[in-house]
Amino acid sequence: MKEFRSSKALHDWCSKIRADGSSIGFVPTMGALHEGHLSLIRQSSGSCDITVCSIFVNPTQFNDPADYEKYPVTIEDDLRMLKETGCCDAVLIPRVEDIYPDGLEYDLDVELGYLGECMEALHRPGHFEGVMQVVRRLLEIAIPDILFLGRKDHQQFLVISRMIEHCGLEVKPVECEIVREEDGLAMSSRNRRLSPELRQTAVLLHLALDEIVRLGSREDPHHLTITYTHRLNEHPDINVEYLEIVDSESLLPVSDWNLCKSAMVCIAAQVGDIRLIDNSTIY
Ligand code: AMP
Numbered sequence: 001m002k003e004f005r006s007s008k009a010l011h012d013w014c015s016k017i018r019a020d021g022s023s024i025g026f027v028p029t030m031g032a033l034h035e036g037h038l039s040l041i042r043q044s045s046g047s048c049d050i051t052v053c054s055i056f057v058n059p060t061q062f063n064d065p066a067d068y069e070k071y072p073v074t075i076e077d078d079l080r081m082l083k084e085t086g087c088c089d090a091v092l093i094p095r096v097e098d099i100y101p102d103g104l105e106y107d108l109d110v111e112l113g114y115l116g117e118c119m120e121a122l123h124r125p126g127h128f129e130g131v132m133q134v135v136r137r138l139l140e141i142a143i144p145d146i147l148f149l150g151r152k153d154h155q156q157f158l159v160i161s162r163m164i165e166h167c168g169l170e171v172k173p174v175e176c177e178i179v180r181e182e183d184g185l186a187m188s189s190r191n192r193r194l195s196p197e198l199r200q201t202a203v204l205l206h207l208a209l210d211e212i213v214r215l216g217s218r219e220d221p222h223h224l225t226i227t228y229t230h231r232l233n234e235h236p237d238i239n240v241e242y243l244e245i246v247d248s249e250s251l252l253p254v255s256d257w258n259l260c261k262s263a264m265v266c267i268a269a270q271v272g273d274i275r276l277i278d279n280s281t282i283y
Contacts, residue, residue, distance in 0.1 A: 001083050002090040007099065007141040010092045014052065014143050022049035026144035026171075028135060031055040032072040032189035033081050036179040040148040043176050045087030052142045053082060054092040060104050061130030067275070072189055092141070099137055106133050110166040112159060118251050119266055120155050120277070123241050131156055132163040139164075139171055147171050152178045152186050154264070154279055155251060178278075184210065186278045198272045201237050205267055208232055209280040212245070212265045216282050217257040221245040225265075232269065239270040245282065 004010040014024055025044030029037050044051040055078055062068035075093065082088040106129045115121065121128055139147065149157045161173045179187050184206040194202055208228045215224060229243045245254045248262040266279040
């Protein structure tokens, strides 16, 4: 596995690979890697000749500076895990100045419509602007054929897909299934900040989503979200930011099951002082 600290060096390497006619799959991450990340690497390696991963904690997507400061950084472990997959060909670990040589200012004007007004966009102002900015830049550097993203961040997948269309980039975004711990908790870099007690509590988010999926279209969607938000909030260490049943494409809230082709339930909650998100497909 090749390690690049400079985006120019990676870009030159990727340009040669493309010129030779090989395909590139790209997996952007913020590090503190877990099986969820590695599943994207494996899927890339199964579909593309060369797999490139990036590890970059992007400052522009953190609306809360304290969250940025506390974001786990475990580069040595990450490199070991990537090597152990045996299928990651190159990793980029850039510095902030390397990614943003002209400063941190957001300079895209992608029309997100409702995607930019609901759920994560509403609760983390500026977050998706930072995500679009960094992914756009990373795509310029790695020039991949396919971009592999996780469904855990489904809204992010839709936002990045919109950005790719807006910018006319020739890369195909692919959404990969959520990888979970044995008890169902969605894997996340932030899980490692949970104390043993909060780790027990965190699984309640998944259990609530699971019950909602099981009850599914037999119940009124609005009633379901109100009931489960209230139940989760009764726990002293849980504070639900949103719990919504939405159309998987538009993310508009589902009010009538019959009018929605594909529905999912999405949640964001503070567990102690750790913010977690998850979602589950209803149909
Ligand atoms: P992050 O490092 O959190 O920015 O995530 C990098 C990529 O990994 C994103 O496309 C995420 O959606 C994806 N990802 C994170 N957690 C999981 C998971 N549990 N299962 C599948 N993909 C994930």
